[in-house]
Amino acid sequence: MLGAYIGTAMINPVRVLYAQEHGASLPIIGAMASAYLVSDFLFGYPLGWLADRWGRKQVILIGMAAQALLSALYLPVSDPVLFIVLRFLEGIAAASLLPAARALLIDAVPVEQQGEAFGVFNAFFNASFLLGPALGGLIASLGYSWAFIGAIFIRLVGIVLVMLLIRKEPQARSRNAKQPALGSVFKELFAWPLLASYLIAFGDYLYLGFDLTLTPVWMHDHLQASVALIGLTYTAWAVPNTICSPLGGKVADRRRRSTLILIFGLAQVPLYFLYGMLSQALLALLLFAVHGIVYAFVQPAIDAHLAAFSGNHVRARIQGLYSTIGLIGAFVGSNLFIPLYLVNFRFPWFMMGLCYGLCILVGGLIIRRQETKNLPRSQVLQEDQAKVVTLGSDSHP
Numbered sequence: 001m002l003g004a005y006i007g008t009a010m011i012n013p014v015r016v017l018y019a020q021e022h023g024a025s026l027p028i029i030g031a032m033a034s035a036y037l038v039s040d041f042l043f044g045y046p047l048g049w050l051a052d053r054w055g056r057k058q059v060i061l062i063g064m065a066a067q068a069l070l071s072a073l074y075l076p077v078s079d080p081v082l083f084i085v086l087r088f089l090e091g092i093a094a095a096s097l098l099p100a101a102r103a104l105l106i107d108a109v110p111v112e113q114q115g116e117a118f119g120v121f122n123a124f125f126n127a128s129f130l131l132g133p134a135l136g137g138l139i140a141s142l143g144y145s146w147a148f149i150g151a152i153f154i155r156l157v158g159i160v161l162v163m164l165l166i167r168k169e170p171q172a173r174s175r176n177a178k179q180p181a182l183g184s185v186f187k188e189l190f191a192w193p194l195l196a197s198y199l200i201a202f203g204d205y206l207y208l209g210f211d212l213t214l215t216p217v218w219m220h221d222h223l224q225a226s227v228a229l230i231g232l233t234y235t236a237w238a239v240p241n242t243i244c245s246p247l248g249g250k251v252a253d254r255r256r257r258s259t260l261i262l263i264f265g266l267a268q269v270p271l272y273f274l275y276g277m278l279s280q281a282l283l284a285l286l287l288f289a290v291h292g293i294v295y296a297f298v299q300p301a302i303d304a305h306l307a308a309f310s311g312n313h314v315r316a317r318i319q320g321l322y323s324t325i326g327l328i329g330a331f332v333g334s335n336l337f338i339p340l341y342l343v344n345f346r347f348p349w350f351m352m353g354l355c356y357g358l359c360i361l362v363g364g365l366i367i368r369r370q371e372t373k374n375l376p377r378s379q380v381l382q383e384d385q386a387k388v389v390t391l392g393s394d395s396h397p
Contacts, residue, residue, distance in 0.1 A: 006132040008151070012132070013140070013234060014144050014147045015032075030335070032212075037334060040324075045321055047099065048316040048320025049320070051103060052315065052317055056316065057162065059100045063096030064159045066093035075145055098323055099320035099322075100319075102303070106310060133230070137230060188314050188318075189314060191309060193367060193370045196367045198322060200302055203359025204356065206352050214337060223278065244297070251297065251301075252301040256371055257304060258364050266361065268353075
């Protein structure tokens, strides 16, 4: 998976600029982002279902191969409208990867260690944003097309690694096996603990909508950042996040996840407001680094909470639905923030902070209520043990 997302991250800082170079207007760039988000939204759940039925590894390999092919198709394209088509197809390929990979992790790791496992997973995931943007920005200094060529090579390497390293996975469900009733599946997919996670994903992905359409333009036009500096800014976020995510996962296995979600989620709200007030690219780089640290203590807690309430036969579908709801947020963000950006480039950041804070507050409180009513037994034992240790230490001078 690292290879797949290094390839994606290599292209992210330059795709919009590449499209502009080929005559794409801001509405075309917005349509590119919308096409990606719509297709990822439409295919997230069906491909999750396919991963539950056919196998996680097979779906991942097909998705990575499609990504490599689509990166190559950017090179001969000169009509800006065709970029919209390519982004739609890239959304389908992206929808095949993350739900299947996260379900594969849940299959392999005991529930009491899933917070730490997702912390390590997120560290590797974000390592792609440590290596990809800087590498892509550096290569793009030779010409934007070179970033796409580099992404093709990296993704082919990733395919080889998946084939070699993922040797065994849970047996896919037989087509003739008895399927759960539709009503039962619906209840599993939309239980209150999962609805809270979906709401947080919606708020979290609002930034993705901004990032896909406007972050490079914002930094280039209003902060006077070079392409290389734009890439380094993504890296500044990824370095501390990669380092801190395993620690955030360990904490999520030992403390109430709702506490981490509420504290570190709400701590991101003032950061969004500060982004909106920036006028220098170097300050943006610093804020991105701080943001990466804070986020490292939120996402593993959300991931572990989602995993704890994911039934074995619907895991990939729950992961796909989680991504789908998040992509609705990204779609709303990309379409809401462009008009705000045209009025004033600071307004999208302020709106993002308000909406994300509301989603974190409501979702975090629902999770806290559900923890009190139905906390997984493993976490109850861990909290009880922590209390015993604390009382024991207090009783000794």
